[in-house]
Structures are given as structure tokens and as C-alpha cells.
Amino acid sequence: MKEHQSTVLANGFVFLEGPRWRDGALWVSDMWGHAVLRVTEDGARTTLCTVPQRPSGLGFLPDGTPLVVSMADRRVMRVVDDALVLHADLSALVGGDCNDMLVDETGRAYVGNFGFDVHGGAAPADADLIAIEPNGAARIVTSGLSFPNGMALIDGGRTLVVAESWARRLAAFDRDQDGNLSGHRIFADLDGRSPDGICADAEGGLWVACYDTDEFVRVRAGGVVTDRVAVPGRRAVACALGGADGRTLFCCTFAGDYRDMGGDLRHGAIETVRVDIAAA
Template structure:
């Protein structure tokens, strides 16, 4: 495995990397922008949403959706660059976070059970499924701090990073999009998983902020590979021409309320041997 290569620097709190249609998309939460990065280093802002968090996913028909956490909405990016409401989540209380959409179009959004930014008392969080009609219902609960999510390549399993629990949770995806059989997929010991992705061997890469690394684990918790970083790893995605490039977004974490050192955010890439699979 090669050493990390710096693709882009001078960013803020970077999150939600997604490989789509030949480009890496990610969010810079510090400036409320969704950015697309070409393999040759060119980049452009594709959307601006005044939201923290600010996460993205793609429907099977190629339309991007964006979690507008502040207003409790799912937004859809139209071909002309405009943003229109896709689903209203305001009927469910909590702080919205990550989103993933599987190959059947099941939309899963998770949320904290408390407002961390406002210093509210802790409460466990949820995973919510958004139906084709925009309706939202909780399909999993009791997750201490739901963070990154991914769906395995066969579409059968949703994996959720529980940052406070130092574990990866797994749920069977039912025919109607509901979730069942919640279980611990991997106990990570001192690991603090944030954004995650799945590869073709059904192993999971997770980014870790306090431990400054990105780690590949198998079901059960066996650590297979570790990429050491010089700053916190917030999320990762497998992409590139053959989905064998691990993209990591990282920044220098300074804690609340500042969060990250200004300009310390960057996009890194590492070539790996097992390509990506599943969603995102």
C-alpha cells in the first residue's frame, strides 16, 4: 500500500467524500460548500447549503440529495444547479447527520438524539428511512452517536458507525426498506469511527479523528490495515477508475467550539489492493 498523497489543501472541516461519475465529491462544513474534485486536481463548488452537518448521496437515477441539517430537509440538486426540497424531516426531532442511498433507492438518514453543538444532554440516536413519497420513519434506534453509514455490495446490510460506542453496527435491510436484526458488526476497542466505506471483500474502512488514522476491519473486529495520518481522519471513500483509490478527508481537530484549525483540511488518497463496492 502506498503512502498518502495530498490531493487538495487549505480546507476547513471536510466530510462526506463520495465518488460519483468520475469525480470525488466532498463537503467543507466550515464554508457550507459541496465541492467536486477532478482526478487532475481541478475543483469546483457544486452547491452551497447553510448547514452543519452537510452530507450527500446519489439516487440510482443520478440525482444528488443533500441533508440540510439546520432546516430538517433533504434537498435535491437539479440539473440547472438549483436546490429543491426532496423530503421534509421536521416531524422527527434530533440533529441530522449522515445519509446513504442503496441500489434500490432506499434512503437512510441518521440523527443524533441530542444537539451536541448546543451542549444539550446526551440521548441515543436513530436511523430514519425516507420513502419514495418523502415520508420519514425511524427504522433503528439506541445508537449512541450514529455517524458514517454504508451498504454492502449485495444490498442486504446497512452498516452504521457508532462513534461513542467505538463500534460498527449492522442491520438487515428488509424488502420494504425497514431494518431488522441490529447487532454489533465489529467492536473497535479504542477506535472512534466517523465516515466509513465498504470494499469488495465486505471489509469496512473507517476514518478516526482522535486516533489520526484510517483503518480497515473485517466483521468481528479484526484489523487488516491501518493508514496513519498527521491529523484527524473524518471520513473515507473508495473511488477512482477501478474504485481502488482510498480517499480520506482529514483536518486538525481542536475540539468544541472551534472544531478544526482553519485551513488544515485536506483531501488525501492512497492506492489499495481491494476495490470499493456497495454504497456510497
Template sequence: MPDEVPTLHAVPVAGGFTFLEGPRWHGGELFASDFYSERVLAFRTTGSPTAHHLARTVCTVPGRPSGLGFTPDGSLLVVSMLGRRLMRWNGRTLETVSRFSDLIDGVANDMIVTDSGWAFIGNFGNTDAAPHSLHETALVRVSPDGTADLQGGGLNFPNGMVLTTDRRQLLVAETFAGRVSALSVDWDAAGVPTLGGRRTWAQFGDAPAYLDADRARRELPVLPDGLAIDRHDRVWISSSTGHGARLLAPDGTLLAFVDTGELSAYAVALGGDDHRTLYLCCSPPLGTVDPARTTASVLYAADISALR
């Protein structure tokens, strides 16, 4: 990081997980998926936002949970990665909202849910076992009644997503392209979102002319993974091979960095009182361990009130 960019240091607040992802702040708790234990967890602080957090199991999701979101009535939506379906937890039971294995052939992944209850779901564009089979893919759009289709094609491993405050742009992390893309969003009178044209919002390193996850991991300086956006349209970007998260202004200017030490931040979320805390789901850097065989994933938190 440049010397003139403020660097904050995150602290661990809960640990012992397989691979934390998809954090979302809701109702005074941080919700996150733990991939290989197949659990959705909720974390609540025991004191300040950077004090130890207690975790409870919300539900168990077959096929590995990933992206999370909440419907207008407060029900939890969760992506089953291997099941390639969207599920709903209403506090008592887990039910399938939509199956979309006919639309994608890769593993389902992160998700954003709009205020009107529509979901956009990313996917690997390959399978877990075949990192060299990467190919361009699209987002799955799921309506509140479970109807699914594809939107925004030509994406390279679409991952974390955020909507700008005017709801006119969907920012998507394309992990193995080393970029964040902006897709235009059109809304009809009923609150139905449709994705339009795409532009590069941020590019880290030279745009690769290849589709190769392993090569991208070796050659690109940042592999954008999870995103979080604040009320000023500043975007926090985590990197699966980095050691923290970057804060970028709407014009792409680097504003700050939150350091997570030896671990990489795979996903980020704003939470706590007035969103003064940045939560980071951290694990060893991509490719260094088998997360299915470890419990090295840690939830970190950083006080970012000085950056507001």
C-alpha cells in the first residue's frame, strides 16, 4: 500500500471455521456461511464490535451454503453451491425456492438480494475439481416466486456483488479477471431489475487474455472476491490472494486499506452501529491449503469510524 493511504488493522473476533463466506449484517447480527461444515452462522458481539463474538448455527444447508440475503419479510435466502438452487429459511424449516442447474454447469456461489426480493447469483464457471475448465458465464436472476433466468453474460467467475445507492449499477467482482465490472440496472414499475451494458469499474493489473484460474492466481496482483459498499458509494474489495481489503472511491481512487496479517480476506460486510465496523471473512490465501480439511478460517473486524 502507498505510504499516504491510511492502513487500519483488523482483529480476530471468532475462529475455528472451515471457510467463512457471504457475510451479511441483519437484525443486529452478522450472518455468514461456513462452506464445509454446511452451516449458516450468526455472530453477536460480547462487547464492542471488535470484541469476541459468539456464533450460533442458524441452519444446515445440504450442498454447501454460500451467498446469503434477506427477503422483504425478513426470511433468510441461501445459495446451495453444489445443489445449484436457492433456498429459504423461515426460522423453522428450509425449503427450495428455485432450482437452476439447467442454467449453469458450474458451482453456484455468492448472491445479492434486492429490496424487492429479486436475487442475482454468481457461479464459478467451472467445477470445484477442475480449475483449468474456467469459462465465461452469467448471473442467475431469481424472482420472488422462484422463476430463474440468466442475466449479464460474458463474466469471468462472477463473485461478490453490490448495488450503488441509486440502484442503477450492479458492481460485480470478476475474480480471475482481476476486475470489478459495473452492469447497468433497469427497473420496471413493479420493481423487476434487468441487467444491461457492462463497463470496467476497476482493473487490477493488466486485463488477462486467458481463462485460467491458476495462472490468474500467479500473475494478477488482486483477485477481487467479496464487495461491500457504503452510503457514499465507496467500495470495500477483498482479495483471495491478498492480506486485507481495499477501500476505493467511486472513481476508483484507493482511499484506505484494512490489514488482516497472514490471512486473506475473501469476503467483507459493513455492520455494527451505523455500519462503523468492517467484518472480514478470512482464510489462508487461495491455493495454500485445502479448506475442506482445515479449521483455519477466522472472522475479523475493524473499526472504520475514522474513515466515515
């Protein structure tokens, strides 16, 4: 296993989620800072919009319009002229706050959720995964997931992989041309690691942010770990491959306690690592 060392690109955020590389910069949600930001490779940041109900997953429609998950009101919003416009209301389809999102090249989005009211103290429950068509029509495409979190496409988009955070594994599905999912199976058992955000490289490997063990690992199908970035004392939240050659791994980390997330403390950072295999 190859060990890597990260360096801090930018810090002073509250809690970062949903990183996506797009048009020469990293787009990222500051969930508890209630903002979507754009961060360039020199660390300069620009606030693109505010999301009062907490932003999380990010993606883009084919025309470049950004999409952002609005967690607490369980909606996906389009960002139009720095303002939020409703894309899809998922409140009738999900059992808990929405979280991460994957948007494919056609503009079809997949959105996960907690499955139950975590903050309200409800009993744990499995969650559904929601697909949203480019016109905003939404439907359930699979059920029975243990907190579906980060997602990635591999095999030319024919396979969708989703992190099941509370089951400590990555699940895989076959995906047809209409976006339907089938063939639910385990892609990798993570041996006690709790996966959060994930991203895919050009060889079908997945970089996984392992929240509970303060590390980012690259995993192959079957669970073999080939690379590791340890970030001791900092939670590994999410990651994205990008940069000019696609070989910079952007790592979102959090050096605080869970109870700090909703306050004014700024323990979030973006760290970077140069890796061997470029983005898918």
C-alpha cells in the first residue's frame, strides 16, 4: 500500500461537503456555513450563493447550470444568477435530510438521504436512493440502503457505486440507459471504515473518505486498498479528483467535534495530494 502526505490548500471553513472539479476550480458546499464556494488551485475562494437549509451534494446540468442539494427542506435547487430555483422537491420521497448527489453527463441526478430524522432522535431506518431527471421528475430507484452517501460512476457509467456509511461498505449497481438500477451487490467491504464522499479514477479505483478513521483510501473492487492518505486528528469527509491533469486529489477535512458543526467554529479545510492515476 502506498502512503501519501497531504498539504493544506485552504482553510477557515465550517464543514465542507460535495467537492466537484469544474471549469478550472473546485466547487464545494460549506454545509454549516450555508454557502456554495468556488476555490481555485491557488486557494482563492469565491462565494457563489447561500443555501439557508444547508447545502451538500453538487452537480451540473448539461448547459452548465449548477445543482445543489438543500438538505433540511429535502430539495434540489438550480443556481441561477446567484439565486436558488427549485429543481425537485424530494420531501415526499425521503425519510430524512437529503445529503450527497451525483449528476451524470445527461443531467440525471442521484440523491441520497439519511433515511430517518437523525437530529430529531428517530429510530434508525434504511433509506431509498432517488433519481431526478433533467426536467425535475423524481423517483425511487432502489431501497434498503444504510445511509447512502457519496456516489461515483465507473465502467463508462454502466456501474454506480454508493457509499453505505453506516454499513461500512461500498455497494454497486448496474445502470441502464434510462438510469434504472439493478443487481445490488457489495463492491467492497471496508473492514470497519465508515465511507463518506467518494470519487473514481480512470482505472476504476475509488478514493474513499473514511470519516471515523481519519484517512482517505483508494479501493479496488473486492476491497483491496492500494493507496492511503492519513489525516490524523482530522475527519475525512469528502474528496474529488481534479486539477489541470486530473491527478490532484482534493480532500475535505474537519478538525472539530460533531457538536461543533452548527456553530461558528471554522475547523474545515481543503487539503491536496498528488496521485498516480487521473480522474475518470
